[in-house]
Amino acid sequence: xxxxxxxxxxxxQAGGSMRVSCAASxxxxxxxxxxxxxxxxxxxxxxxxxxxxxxxxxYYADSVKGRFTISRDxxxxxxxxxxxxxxxxxxxxxxxAARPQSSTWYPGHSSEYNSWxxxxxxxxxx
Numbered sequence: 001x002x003x004x005x006x007x008x009x010x011x012x013q014a015g016g017s018m019r020v021s022c023a024a025s026x027x028x029x030x031x032x033x034x035x036x037x038x039x040x041x042x043x044x045x046x047x048x049x050x051x052x053x054x055x056x057x058x059y060y061a062d063s064v065k066g067r068f069t070i071s072r073d074x075x076x077x078x079x080x081x082x083x084x085x086x087x088x089x090x091x092x093x094x095x096x097a098a099r100p101q102s103s104t105w106y107p108g109h110s111s112e113y114n115s116w117x118x119x120x121x122x123x124x125x126x
Contacts, residue, residue, distance in 0.1 A: 006020060010121075036048040049081060051079065055074075086124045097117070
């Protein structure tokens, strides 16, 4: 497993942008698929975006497609989520997750991931 620490959350007005980061420990970060999930108050945790170990494949929830971009820097052991055109409904705690890359992977399923960060709050005011 890897240890994950998110940062970069905060408050922003609707229509604005924010980038959250997730720093991973360990020397095998490049062998992990990474994802972002979020959980709003009173709601279940939901998938936001995922990226393969090499960064060659990315996946997005329909609700964020075209507005959010996931990327990774394997040299820095960090995965990013760039969020543009933010909406009030994007308000949530954002969690970083990781799992060892394998041939079978369902990016949007939280049960696929065995390492999780503590989360970072993102608040979008209208």
